[in-house]
Amino acid sequence: LLAISSPGNPLVKTLSKLQQARHRREQGLFLVEGSRAIGAFLAAGWRPAHLLVRSDEPVPADWPEAQRVSAAVIERISAAVTPPGYVAAFPIPTPPALEPARGGLALAEVMDPGNAGTLLRTAAALGVQQVALIGGVDPYAPKVVQASAGALALLRVHELPASDGLTPFADAPLCALVARGGEPPDHFRRGARWLVVGGEAHGIRDEWLARCAERLTLPMPGGTESLNAAVAGAIALYLLAMTEAP
């Protein structure tokens, strides 16, 4: 028995609008697709506002009650080419106050949803708990959520307007990841700091760079111009967080 079979159902229409940033803000909800990603949120104690499972898929035993829906309903809500059988809407959380001195990952105008999501996923895997997005992508956009593979469940995500720049970090230690001109990784001691990763096209704005006391450049002996932004950020995050004993 289906709880919802028609893609014209009012709830389905409402959820499908969560593809758009404006409606996410208005409703205070974001979409998570796929049983594995949804499971990560549930395991971290999040409670879905809506949990829809396509009628041909099993509902995992440790999940809360789900609404059974038709394939057409899922297709209406999801933007995926091949929608998974599971869609949930979770409340967008209000993070606790930013703790500048504790450090974390700062994405400064990172624009590519795949890169941003991959960096969120990497931060969560490496135990980095605070992430700040200064301008750039919306962390609750479906493509970011998808690439982050459930990592948002474990992170404190701070969205800061680009107009504030790095001001909210006050005098916290900031380490800019730059393609050239910085120190190599072995120059840095382990410790609480913010790794600042800039946008794909233009890197970190000059006035923001001026606030970063440290600058890290990964050696690239192969002679090519650059690493992918998510790869460079992930290697830097790994090296700063983990290469030296605590």
Next chain:
Amino acid sequence: LLAISSPGNPLVKTLSKLQQARHRREQGLFLVEGSRAIGAFLAAGWRPAHLLVRSDEPVPADWPEAQRVSAAVIERISAAVTPPGYVAAFPIPTPPALEPARGGLALAEVMDPGNAGTLLRTAAALGVQQVALIGGVDPYAPKVVQASAGALALLRVHELPASDGLTPFADAPLCALVARGGEPPDHFRRGARWLVVGGEAHGIRDEWLARCAERLTLPMPGGTESLNAAVAGAIALYLLAMTEAP
């Protein structure tokens, strides 16, 4: 004056077929899109079989002669949503014989074009010169070429059938990147070896894993299940290649 204005031109039709693996094999050509990526191949000494530049774009001064074409021609050839103004077809090279003892990066049934291309790009940036693809994606597929950002120009790319498995590597040192159960990075000394990265869904086949004397697992203190395959491979490649002095 346009050399080619009609998307129905026979050369245009022929080049548009290079989106498909079968036609790449038959013609012995692959497509590279965008001035930066094409420039990387030209700078590395590659000579294009065809070089097309949309009429509204400049031809860089150090490029060989290009054919001026219409926007419709580029759109016919490219699979990109927003095609760049530059398309080239280069001959698929025959790599020199595999040198197992020199080491490199082995992608074992990596299926995602973005992951494979990102790993090729990382290998080139880190100075890894030999790459072997065992099953999995076609390295000359447009999405792989795009994600590799010109890296194919600098790599010796060996395509090996999955049926051969790791046999072509004979007794070369093989280090499998595994999500669990391997040694942490500081266990490994720098040296010539193959880093074997498995497919996104199932990792490395058991019978291939049995041939890998070394197994590396990246610590993930954050408690999440896994890193993105391209990120994990990139971090491992960086650590194995570069964390210790030669």
